[in-house]
Amino acid sequence: MNLKELSRHLNLSPTTVSRALNGYPEVSETTRARVQAAARAMNYRPNARARGLATGRTQAIAHVIPVSRRHQMVNPIFGDFIAGAGETYARAGYDMVLSIVDDVRQDRVYRDIHARGTVDGIIVSAPAMRDPRIALLNGLGLPFVVHGRATEETAPYSWLDTNNSRSFRRATDFLLDLGHRRIALINGLEDMDFAWRRRRGFEAALIARGLAPDPRLMRAEDMTEVYGFRSARDMLRQAEPPTAFLVSSVISAIGVRRAIHDAGLDMGRDVSVITHDDDLGAFKNDQDVPIFTATRSSVRSAGERVAEMLLQLIRDPGCGPLTEMMEAELIIGASTGPAPQ
Amino acid sequence: MNLKELSRHLNLSPTTVSRALNGYPEVSETTRARVQAAARAMNYRPNARARGLATGRTQAIAHVIPVSRRHQMVNPIFGDFIAGAGETYARAGYDMVLSIVDDVRQDRVYRDIHARGTVDGIIVSAPAMRDPRIALLNGLGLPFVVHGRATEETAPYSWLDTNNSRSFRRATDFLLDLGHRRIALINGLEDMDFAWRRRRGFEAALIARGLAPDPRLMRAEDMTEVYGFRSARDMLRQAEPPTAFLVSSVISAIGVRRAIHDAGLDMGRDVSVITHDDDLGAFKNDQDVPIFTATRSSVRSAGERVAEMLLQLIRDPGCGPLTEMMEAELIIGASTGPAPQ
DNA sequence: GTCTGTGTCCAAAGCGCTTTGGCTATTGTG
DNA sequence: CACAATAGCCAAAGCGCTTTGGACACAGAC
Numbered sequence: 001m002n003l004k005e006l007s008r009h010l011n012l013s014p015t016t017v018s019r020a021l022n023g024y025p026e027v028s029e030t031t032r033a034r035v036q037a038a039a040r041a042m043n044y045r046p047n048a049r050a051r052g053l054a055t056g057r058t059q060a061i062a063h064v065i066p067v068s069r070r071h072q073m074v075n076p077i078f079g080d081f082i083a084g085a086g087e088t089y090a091r092a093g094y095d096m097v098l099s100i101v102d103d104v105r106q107d108r109v110y111r112d113i114h115a116r117g118t119v120d121g122i123i124v125s126a127p128a129m130r131d132p133r134i135a136l137l138n139g140l141g142l143p144f145v146v147h148g149r150a151t152e153e154t155a156p157y158s159w160l161d162t163n164n165s166r167s168f169r170r171a172t173d174f175l176l177d178l179g180h181r182r183i184a185l186i187n188g189l190e191d192m193d194f195a196w197r198r199r200r201g202f203e204a205a206l207i208a209r210g211l212a213p214d215p216r217l218m219r220a221e222d223m224t225e226v227y228g229f230r231s232a233r234d235m236l237r238q239a240e241p242p243t244a245f246l247v248s249s250v251i252s253a254i255g256v257r258r259a260i261h262d263a264g265l266d267m268g269r270d271v272s273v274i275t276h277d278d279d280l281g282a283f284k285n286d287q288d289v290p291i292f293t294a295t296r297s298s299v300r301s302a303g304e305r306v307a308e309m310l311l312q313l314i315r316d317p318g319c320g321p322l323t324e325m326m327e328a329e330l331i332i333g334a335s336t337g338p339a340p341q
Numbered sequence: 342m343n344l345k346e347l348s349r350h351l352n353l354s355p356t357t358v359s360r361a362l363n364g365y366p367e368v369s370e371t372t373r374a375r376v377q378a379a380a381r382a383m384n385y386r387p388n389a390r391a392r393g394l395a396t397g398r399t400q401a402i403a404h405v406i407p408v409s410r411r412h413q414m415v416n417p418i419f420g421d422f423i424a425g426a427g428e429t430y431a432r433a434g435y436d437m438v439l440s441i442v443d444d445v446r447q448d449r450v451y452r453d454i455h456a457r458g459t460v461d462g463i464i465v466s467a468p469a470m471r472d473p474r475i476a477l478l479n480g481l482g483l484p485f486v487v488h489g490r491a492t493e494e495t496a497p498y499s500w501l502d503t504n505n506s507r508s509f510r511r512a513t514d515f516l517l518d519l520g521h522r523r524i525a526l527i528n529g530l531e532d533m534d535f536a537w538r539r540r541r542g543f544e545a546a547l548i549a550r551g552l553a554p555d556p557r558l559m560r561a562e563d564m565t566e567v568y569g570f571r572s573a574r575d576m577l578r579q580a581e582p583p584t585a586f587l588v589s590s591v592i593s594a595i596g597v598r599r600a601i602h603d604a605g606l607d608m609g610r611d612v613s614v615i616t617h618d619d620d621l622g623a624f625k626n627d628q629d630v631p632i633f634t635a636t637r638s639s640v641r642s643a644g645e646r647v648a649e650m651l652l653q654l655i656r657d658p659g660c661g662p663l664t665e666m667m668e669a670e671l672i673i674g675a676s677t678g679p680a681p682q
Numbered sequence: 683g684t685c686t687g688t689g690t691c692c693a694a695a696g697c698g699c700t701t702t703g704g705c706t707a708t709t710g711t712g
Numbered sequence: 713c714a715c716a717a718t719a720g721c722c723a724a725a726g727c728g729c730t731t732t733g734g735a736c737a738c739a740g741a742c
Contacts (some may be wrong), residue, residue, distance in 0.1 A: 001456070002728060013692045018730060028690060045456035049399065050728030052390040053697045060438070067424055072641075073622025074424040076417050083408055083415040086441030095459060097401070097438045100427030115342070115386035117698095118436060224623045251623050254595055258632075261602055281414025282565045282592050291599075300413075343698060354722045359700060369720060391698035394727045458728095 001044045010038055021046075048095075060095040061085075061310060062119040064110065066103050066126055068222050074100065075223070076251060077278045077299045078125070081147070084303025085123065092311055094120075107136055114140045121310045123147060128191045143313040145322070147306050148193050156321040158313060160306045164194045167295040167328035168201035168246065171274045174293075174330065175244045176209055179339035180272060184217040184242035186231050186252055195220060195248060198276070202246060217242050228255025236263045236271075243339045244272040250283045253292055257335075272336040276328070290333030297328035342385045351379055362387075389436075401436040402426075402651060403460040405451065407444050407467055409563050415441065416564070417592060418619045418640045419466070422488070425644025426464065433652055435461075448477055455481045462651045464488060469532045484654040486663070488647050489534050497662040499654060501647045505535045508636040508669035509542035509587065512615045515634075515671065516585045517550055520680035521613060525558040525583035527572050527593055536561060536589060539617070543587060558583050569596025577604045577612075584680045585613040591624045594633055598676075613677040617669070631674030638669035 007017040012031070020027045020035035027035075038044075052058045063082065067074050082096070089096050097119060101109050110133060113119060121143040124133055131150035134157050146159040175183050185202050188195035199220075203213045216238065219231045228247060235242055236259060247253040253275035260267045267273055277285050277294035285292050309322045348358040353372070361368045361376035368376075379385075393399045404423065408415050423437070430437050438460060442450050451474060454460060462484040465474055472491035475498050487500040516524050526543050529536035540561075544554045557579065560572045569588060576583055577600060588594040594616035601608045608614055618626050618635035626633050650663045 003730095004728075014729080015692055015694095015731080016690080019691090022730085024731095026690065031690085043452065043456060045453060046730095047394075047728050048457040048459045049390045049393040050697090051730075053388075053394055053699090054728080054730040056697075058390065067428075068622070071622050071625075072424075074420045076420050076621070076623045079415045079417050079420045082439065083413075083441050086439060087408075090441065095438050096440070097436050098423065098427060099437070100424050100431065111384065112386060115384060116389040118389045224625060226625055226628065258598075280417070281409075281412050282417045284412075284565060284567055287567065344700095345698075355699080356701080356722055356724095357720080360721095363700085365701095367720065372720085387700095388698050391727090392700075394729090395698080395700040397727075 001042050002047065003044075006039060006042060006044050009042070010035060058095075058118060058120050059093060060097055060119045061089060061307070062097050062099065062113050062122045063125065064099045064101055064106070064113075064122065066106070067100055069102050071222050071224065073222060073224070075126070076282075077249075077280060080278065080280050080298075080300040081125070081303040083281075084300040084305075085307040086303075088304050088307035088311070094311070106133060110136055110140070114142050120314050121145075123306060123310060127193050129193050129196055131193070143310060143317065145306050145310045145313065147302060150193055151196065158309060158322040160302060160309060160324045160326065161194075162297040162302070162326045162328050164197040164328075165201035165204070167276070167297070167330070168198040169205045170201075170330050171246055171293075171295050172202050172205035175246065175272060175274065175336070176205060176211075178244075178272065178336065180244040181211065181339065182214070182217065182240060182242045183244045183246060184232070184235050185219070186228055186245055186247040186256060187218065187220040188223050188248045190220040198248060223249035223252045225251055225255040225258075228252030229259045230255075232256040232259035233262065236260070236265070242271070244274070244336070247273060247275040250275050250277050250280065250285060250292065250294075268335050268337050270340060272339070274336060277331070285331070285333065290331055291335060293333040293336040294331045295328040296331050297326055302326060342383050343388065344385075347379060347383060347385050350383070351376060399436075399459060399461050400434060401438055401460045402430060402648070403438050403440065403454050403463045404466065405440045405442055405447070405454075405463065407447070408441055410443050412563050412565065414563060414565070416467070417623075418590075418621065421619065421621050421639075421641040422466070422644040424622075425641040425646075426648040427644075429645050429648035429652070435652070447474060451477055451481070455483050461655050462486075464647060464651060468534050470534050470537055472534070484651060484658060486647050486651045486654065488643060491534055492537065499650060499663040501643060501650060501665045501667070502535075503638040503643070503667045503669050505538040505669075506542035506545070508617070508638070508671070509539040510546045511542075511671050512587055512634075512636050513543050513546035516587070516613060516615065516677070517546060517552075519585075519613065519677065521585040522552065522680065523555070523558065523581060523583040524585045524587060525573070525576050526560070527569055527586055527588040527597060528559065528561040529564050529589045531561040539589060564590035564593045566592050566596040566599075569593030570600045571596075573597040573600035574603065577601070577606070583612070585615070585677070588614060588616040591616050591618050591621065591626060591633065591635070594676075595624075609676050609678050611681060613680070615677060618672070626672070626674065631672055632676060634674040634677040635672045636669040637672050638667055643667060 003014045007014045017035050020032040086096050124146040127146050127148045127150040130152040134153045137144045149159050149161045190196050206213050221227045245256050257267050260271050265271050274293045277296040279298040344355045348355045358376050361373040427437050465487040468487050468489045468491040471493040475494045478485045490500050490502045531537050547554050562568045586597050598608050601612050606612050615634045618637040620639040
């Protein structure tokens with residue numbers, strides 16, 4: 001069922017039918033009602049490609065999601081992030097097109113997306129500290145919003161980020177207040193901007209108390225469970241083991257907890273753990289007393305917000321770079337306690 | 342840069358340029374080379390919408406991924422599944438368009454996708470036992486492949502599935518051989534076909550040894566960590582607690598492990614655990630001695646295969662319903678041992 | 683009675699591509 | 713040498729929609 005058939009069936013011109021359905025005023029309310037009824041009855045839906053060609057808009061958003069070259073892995077937080085964004089798109093009548101891509105060919109993918117004109121805007125995920133994508137997209141003139149920031153990028157761009165340095169500084173302060181002095185950082189890959197900021201917050205808190213960050217207590221890798229496990233296991237075997245861990249993801253924190261148990265220790269008493277908690281649907285940390293003390297910031301609602309920002313940017317391209325900072329909550333759970341003597 | 346501009350720049354007609362780029366024989370090899378060089382130099386890429394309109398093909402595949410109404414959660418295995426499929430699409434020059442959708446409006450989404458003509462084919466995820474989507478899609482005549490099966494659907498359709506009943510039967514037999522008699526099943530939602538098959542395999546193994554499945558030892562919910570935790574915690578408090586758990590997902594198995602530890606018990610000695618392992622990138626269970634004894638089947642390669650099947654179906658619509666069964670491996674890890682006396 | 687407005691509708695162009703159906707040289711064949 | 717075949721190119725139609733620029737009828741105003 002296409003427009004021509006529908007209009008023939010109604011004894012109207014395609015023009016009138018199109019205007020009736022798209023809410024233009026040049027059509028009487030009685031015929032509009034007639035057209036709408038027929039469209040519904042015949043299950044008519046305008047062809048997306050044709051409409052896109054005619055209007056220049058595609059009603060679609062691209063998400064380019066990088067896959068770790070080391071682990072061939074898509075970060076599990078993307079599921080929740082995508083869910084939040086996808087829901088927003090669905091409400092607004094937009095499609096979401098996904099490109100899974102290893103970092104190597106990134107810029108080609110962005111150029112392609114632009115040249116082929118498949119979408120009206122792009123969400124950029126997991127920015128690095130110096131991220132060439134931002135300059136590239138600014139140059140292409142395609143609306144985009146970055147989830148996170150790229151510290152070394154000076155040109156203006158739209159972003160939404162959580163205050164990673166502040167939350168990790170607070171978490172570190174919390175551990176310091178409990179008397180911990182040997183605190184380990186199990187971080188994400190530090191070419192990622194968020195991971196770098198977290199380290200900065202961590203180090204700043206230590207330095208403010210006259211403590212020197214100890215490289216033997218800092219790791220930065222893809223945030224898998226085994227990564228958390230191995231890092232904690234190895235550190236707990238050191239001559240001067242840490243009494244607390246600050247972890248960048250619940251998933252790695254689970255590995256840390258396993259290492260603590262395997263070492264015959266008790267999490268929350270012998271060893272404290274604070275993790276960042278993206279509030280993933282599959283890993284809710286929100287029981288009466290949460291398992292983990294955590295800096296919590298829902299990545300799902302980040303997805304929603306970032307999508308809303310992009311849609312706004314598309315509707316009104318002049319509305320300038322939009323920026324938004326989310327603060328993480330510090331949630332006290334069962335995984336922290338005073339430093340053992 | 343569009344075709345007209347490019348052809349003007351080359352002093353050729355759009356026709357010739359199009360044919361040159363698309364490999365038609367009616368153009369001399371020298372001009373073809375000239376055209377290709379210019380296209381590359383000017384970074385020309387045919388507009389996807391226009392090409393789609395002209396050819397009737399969109400070079401895009403839809404994935405409709407359901408979100409749990411209970412937990413507002415996207416199953417974390419989708420990340421890996423999507424990664425596998427996405428990689429295959431990328432290689433074949435296809436886009437992937439994602440719809441996140443709660444089960445209620447499912448059929449409307451499929452109808453929309455078809456009517457708006459945004460894609461050449463659809464992947465159906467997480468089929469229920471009686472799943473109306475299959476009849477619907479068969480009716481619409483849009484190529485599709487189901488990841489999983491719908492037991493009660495009799496019409497032919499293309500699917501790829503893992504042998505869930507067999508693998509859970511084997512896992513149960515393995516526990517029975519170790520002397521376990523009170524085995525708990527921590528399953529996924531049993532309106533999902535795969536969960537139902539797993540239960541069948543589990544029960545068949547018990548019955549074959551003259552044991553009756555005990556409803557107090559069987560749960561079926563969204564496979565979160567806390568679900569695994571709570572189920573195991575409650576069961577271990579029962580008068581006759583289970584000595585072994587069979588779990589449908591590594592994520593819930595992590596919760597089960599936590600409950601075992603919290604109860605002061607030792608996993609692998611006091612209580613055994615076998616989990617299904619989708620081989621998720623973030624939860625690799627493949628160390629020297631895997632943490633969990635598991636039925637392993639990579640959901641990432643399932644994504645790859647299912648995408649390949651759909652592309653084949655699109656290339657050659659006559660190639661009939663394609664079906665493929667993957668067998669899960671039974672991996673022996675540290676989480677199982679003989680039943681305590 | 684003419685003129686201007688206004689409310690309703692429509693014909694046709696155009697979005698950027700592919701594809702059908704020529705057209706013109708050039709080559710091969712008897 | 714005439715004719716057919718072929719190689720190489722192009723004009724134009726068409727995919728399904730939106731949108732520009734009227735057309736027409738009827739109303740009210742002078």
